[in-house]
Amino acid sequence: MDGVVDHLADERNKAQFDVEEMKIVWAGSRHVFELSDRIARLVASDPVFRKDNRATLSRKDLFKNTLRKAAHAWKRIIELRLSEEEASKLRFYVDEAAFTDLHWGMFVPAIKGQATEEQQQKWLPLAYKMQIIGCYAQTELGHGSNVQGLETTATFDPQTDEFDIHSPTLTSSKWWPGGLGKVSTHAVVYARLITDGQEHGVHGFIVQLRSLDDHLPLPGITIGDIGMKFGNGAYNTMDNGVTRNGKCVRSNVPRQLIYGTMVFVRQTIVSDASCALSRAVCIATRYSAVRRQFGSQNGGVETQVIDYKTQQNRLFPLLAAAYAFRFVGEWLKWLYTDVTQRLQANDFSTLPEAHACTAGLKSLTTTFTADAIEECRKLCGGHGYLCSSGLPELFAVYVPACTYEGDNVVLLLQVARFLMKTVSQLGSEKKPVGTTAYMGRVEHLMQCRCSVQKAEDWLNPNTILEAFEARTARMSVAVAQKLAQFANPEEGFLELSPNLVEASVAHCQLIVVSKFIEKLQQDIPGKGVKELLGMLCNIYALNILHKHLGDFLSTGSITPKQGSLANDQLRSLYSQVRPNAIALVDAFNYTDHYLGSVLGRYDGNVYPKLYEEAWKDPLNDSVVPDGYHEYIRPLLKNQLRNARL
Numbered sequence: 001m002d003g004v005v006d007h008l009a010d011e012r013n014k015a016q017f018d019v020e021e022m023k024i025v026w027a028g029s030r031h032v033f034e035l036s037d038r039i040a041r042l043v044a045s046d047p048v049f050r051k052d053n054r055a056t057l058s059r060k061d062l063f064k065n066t067l068r069k070a071a072h073a074w075k076r077i078i079e080l081r082l083s084e085e086e087a088s089k090l091r092f093y094v095d096e097a098a099f100t101d102l103h104w105g106m107f108v109p110a111i112k113g114q115a116t117e118e119q120q121q122k123w124l125p126l127a128y129k130m131q132i133i134g135c136y137a138q139t140e141l142g143h144g145s146n147v148q149g150l151e152t153t154a155t156f157d158p159q160t161d162e163f164d165i166h167s168p169t170l171t172s173s174k175w176w177p178g179g180l181g182k183v184s185t186h187a188v189v190y191a192r193l194i195t196d197g198q199e200h201g202v203h204g205f206i207v208q209l210r211s212l213d214d215h216l217p218l219p220g221i222t223i224g225d226i227g228m229k230f231g232n233g234a235y236n237t238m239d240n241g242v243t244r245n246g247k248c249v250r251s252n253v254p255r256q257l258i259y260g261t262m263v264f265v266r267q268t269i270v271s272d273a274s275c276a277l278s279r280a281v282c283i284a285t286r287y288s289a290v291r292r293q294f295g296s297q298n299g300g301v302e303t304q305v306i307d308y309k310t311q312q313n314r315l316f317p318l319l320a321a322a323y324a325f326r327f328v329g330e331w332l333k334w335l336y337t338d339v340t341q342r343l344q345a346n347d348f349s350t351l352p353e354a355h356a357c358t359a360g361l362k363s364l365t366t367t368f369t370a371d372a373i374e375e376c377r378k379l380c381g382g383h384g385y386l387c388s389s390g391l392p393e394l395f396a397v398y399v400p401a402c403t404y405e406g407d408n409v410v411l412l413l414q415v416a417r418f419l420m421k422t423v424s425q426l427g428s429e430k431k432p433v434g435t436t437a438y439m440g441r442v443e444h445l446m447q448c449r450c451s452v453q454k455a456e457d458w459l460n461p462n463t464i465l466e467a468f469e470a471r472t473a474r475m476s477v478a479v480a481q482k483l484a485q486f487a488n489p490e491e492g493f494l495e496l497s498p499n500l501v502e503a504s505v506a507h508c509q510l511i512v513v514s515k516f517i518e519k520l521q522q523d524i525p526g527k528g529v530k531e532l533l534g535m536l537c538n539i540y541a542l543n544i545l546h547k548h549l550g551d552f553l554s555t556g557s558i559t560p561k562q563g564s565l566a567n568d569q570l571r572s573l574y575s576q577v578r579p580n581a582i583a584l585v586d587a588f589n590y591t592d593h594y595l596g597s598v599l600g601r602y603d604g605n606v607y608p609k610l611y612e613e614a615w616k617d618p619l620n621d622s623v624v625p626d627g628y629h630e631y632i633r634p635l636l637k638n639q640l641r642n643a644r645l
């Protein structure tokens with residue numbers, strides 16, 4: 001910040017905690033912090049990675065621009081001999097959805113997780129060196145959620161020792177896979193395996209799509225892009241493909257390992273939610289401290305909008321959620337590592353819980369984050385609607401996360417099946433463990449009473465936990481009892497699916513709250529760091545309690561008076577967090593390049609930069625607009641009317 005006026009300096013001076021230590025907590029470790037900081041600066045200082053004018057480029061220019069950046073990123077990765085961890089951070093900070101996300105995020109993990117040793121030895125070195133570019137081709141025009149309903153077939157021909165991959169209908173065309181439309185040379189294609197005229201369910205097959213010489217589709221394969229998507233720039237940097245297939249190569253792995261890839265990707269999406277959410281919150285928080293409206297006394301300065309309690313009530317729960325998702329994401333990564341080690345040893349026992357947790361938390365965090373980005377846009381008033389705020393593009397890029405890698409409602413129904421199974425086994429030999437261990441105390445949870453008598457009693461983590469556990473247990477048992485009244489359980493499941501989804505949401509919220517509380521039980525150094533995190537944890541939990549008061553009251557988990565006290569405590573927590581708000585978003589350590597927002601600038605110098613940015617719009621290239629002579633001048637001179645008279 002040398003030589004630059006910091007308009008947010010007063011705000012930064014108010015902080016009551018050690019921001020540098022909080023940066024380490026946010027990053028996860030000092031090593032990750034230092035690595036991320038170095039790579040973020042490297043990307044920000046490279047002119048090829050500049051983000052300007054994405055919103056005004058045509059689809060073709062936008063796409064070519066993305067190819068250019070992806071190629072440059074790869075060049076830098078090779079030149080600087082970056083490690084896998086550094087390379088992945090570099091792609092993250094380049095911040096442009098591209099085929100490389102799918103190559104590294106799905107194609108490589110699918111091979112690692114599902115291919116045999118021999119197949120890995122053949123394909124992984126090529127993929128690691130980007131001598132082939134891959135995508136994940138599961139979804140078809142006719143089926144996405146219903147994976148078992150995919151129509152593409154892979155028929156083994158013993159004569160040629162080949163699989164014949166065939167899309168027999170229009171609806172069996174692979175439709176949506178990222179990177180497939182224009183770039184990928186290979187794909188992991190999901191198809192129904194047929195051998196000796198017998199079907200063996202859906203499996204993944206590595207298929208070469210394009211020639212490695214001239215990039216033309218191989219014989220029998222038709223490929224293209226599926227067309228413009230939501231938002232102008234945003235996700236249109238990505239080619240999403242459609243293809244119909246001919247012939248291919250081979251594979252044969254257990255069904256559970258196919259699931260492993262989805263568990264992996266959903267886990268990364270939870271971590272990504274905390275990134276997208278913290279980015280939007282950083283923009284809205286900094287701008288809320290810069291923006292002033294009303295409240296001027298005797299010609300003095302007006303009130304910073306961040307000081308309005310309504311602004312705090314909308315913004316601070318989002319700030320708290322960003323931290324909450326960060327910690328639950330860390331835990332989920334641990335869970336995934338654990339389940340992977342077990343799968344490798346042929347132990348599938350923890351897969352159902354890992355599936356329920358990744359599916360549920362993917363759903364909860366992406367739904368919340370997409371809504372929160374839009375709320376941050378509104379928190380920035382009119383200027384939030386400008387592309388230069390960074391928020392419209394962030395929303396457009398982020399919102400499909402509610403759909404891809406499993407529609408969020410479909411995923412919550414998976415959690416519901418797991419919950420109902422858990423309830424049905426209560427009282428049997430099989431004791432609930434892990435995230436459902438609380439169900440083991442169901443008798444207590446069905447009749448316990450919340451002890452809160454005054455607002456501060458809500459600061460006790462055990463009180464919060466028990467209220468959340470009682471709410472979830474009671475909702476789950478109530479819906480399980482209703483289900484039991486149906487002669488046909490599947491019919492009952494369909495009929496009661498809205499209640500089941502609500503119970504699943506409650507269960508997932510409980511996981512996030514409990515993982516935040518567990519985080520606070522760790523040794524966290526730095527002046528005031530733990531205290532601030534404690535406040536954020538309480539805001540996260542009490543805000544949910546306030547927003548879902550109906551659940552807590554209807555299950556008798558708390559009384560109306562206790563609900564009202566929770567809200568009093570929330571307001572008090574907002575006042576305590578307020579002086580720390582800017583420092584709490586500084587702890588995300590985002591560069592201005594990554595934020596891509598005039599409103600969220602580190603120095604808070606918003607107005608001159610907004611003005612400057614506006615002049616860069618192509619519409620301002622000429623003072624008199626194109627079309628003036630054809631359409632405006634004739635109107636003004638009444639030439640059209642005179643012509644008619």
Ligand SMILES: CCCCCCCCCC/C=C\CCCCC/C=C/C(=O)SCCNC(=O)CCNC(=O)[C@H](O)C(C)(C)COP(=O)(O)OP(=O)(O)OC[C@H]1O[C@@H](n2cnc3c(N)ncnc32)[C@H](O)[C@@H]1OP(=O)(O)O
Nearest residue numbers: 097101105138144145147148259262269272355404405406
């Ligand atoms: C690229 C990486 C992403 C990184 C994110 C970072 C973002 C950075 C910035 C963003 C920019 C660009 C990146 C964008 C990337 C987008 C990539 C998108 C990719 C995709 O969308 S790929 C396609 C994904 N498709 C789906 O997820 C389909 C959803 N459907 C299903 O998963 C399943 O079919 C189902 C869960 C609905 C189940 O259906 P059902 O028919 O009932 O069940 P079955 O299949 O028969 O299974 C029954 C039993 O199996 C259990 N089960 C199901 N799924 C799993 C699982 N995943 N793991 C373990 N077990 C599973 C199920 O519970 C049943 O068990 P039971 O018999 O009851 O014991």
Ligand SMILES: Cc1cc2nc3c(=O)[nH]c(=O)nc-3n(C[C@H](O)[C@H](O)[C@H](O)COP(=O)(O)OP(=O)(O)OC[C@H]3O[C@@H](n4cnc5c(N)ncnc54)[C@H](O)[C@@H]3O)c2cc1C
Nearest residue numbers: 136137138139143144145176177178400403404405406409
């Ligand atoms: C940007 C983007 C990128 C993508 N990238 C890829 C990729 O790289 N590779 C790939 O293979 N796929 C990809 N997809 C596809 C994606 O995985 C699917 O769109 C997703 O799984 C949802 O499936 P669907 O489109 O069939 O939705 P549908 O299942 O048709 O959903 C439509 C509606 O029906 C509801 N619904 C469906 N089933 C049920 C049920 N059983 N009970 C209650 N309600 C139900 C849903 O909640 C939703 O409201 C991508 C999608 C997008 C948007």
